[in-house]
Amino acid sequence: MIERLSQTRRREALAGLPGWQDVADRDAIAKTFTFPDFNAAFGFMTRVALVAEKLDHHPEWSNVYRTVAVTLATHDAGGVTERDVALATAMDQIAGAAA
Ligand code: HBI
Numbered sequence: 001m002i003e004r005l006s007q008t009r010r011r012e013a014l015a016g017l018p019g020w021q022d023v024a025d026r027d028a029i030a031k032t033f034t035f036p037d038f039n040a041a042f043g044f045m046t047r048v049a050l051v052a053e054k055l056d057h058h059p060e061w062s063n064v065y066r067t068v069a070v071t072l073a074t075h076d077a078g079g080v081t082e083r084d085v086a087l088a089t090a091m092d093q094i095a096g097a098a099a
Helices: 007-015 038-055 082-098
Strands: 029-034 060-064 067-072
Touching (some): 029 082, 038 060, 038 067, 038 082, 067 082
Antiparallel strands (some): 029 067, 060 067
16 A cells, blocks of 8 residues: 655645645645647647656646646545546646647
8 A cells, every 4th residue: 555645745745846836725745737729738638648657646737728727646545646646747747748
């Protein structure tokens, strides 16, 4: 069973993930990505979906026009783990290539 991050590790991880923030009312991290248009936003989601399947780790997300709001938590652990850091890192890389 994977473990939730320590406070120290979580702060360190968030410091390296620009735009990602703690969610106020639960143990999770979140970011809203904004793209030039819907096509770029949906392309991002498509590419992330393939990575998520490969990692067997899946985002909670919603899309409105050219924005994608993402929340990450590891449900099996009841909070934020290295799996969320890995998926957040992949999302930032993919968004950088798509924006
Ligand atoms: N995605 N975010 C998230 N959290 C999980 O705990 C999780 C998941 N995707 C797949 C998954 N767990 C499976 O490994 C288990 O439900 C078997």
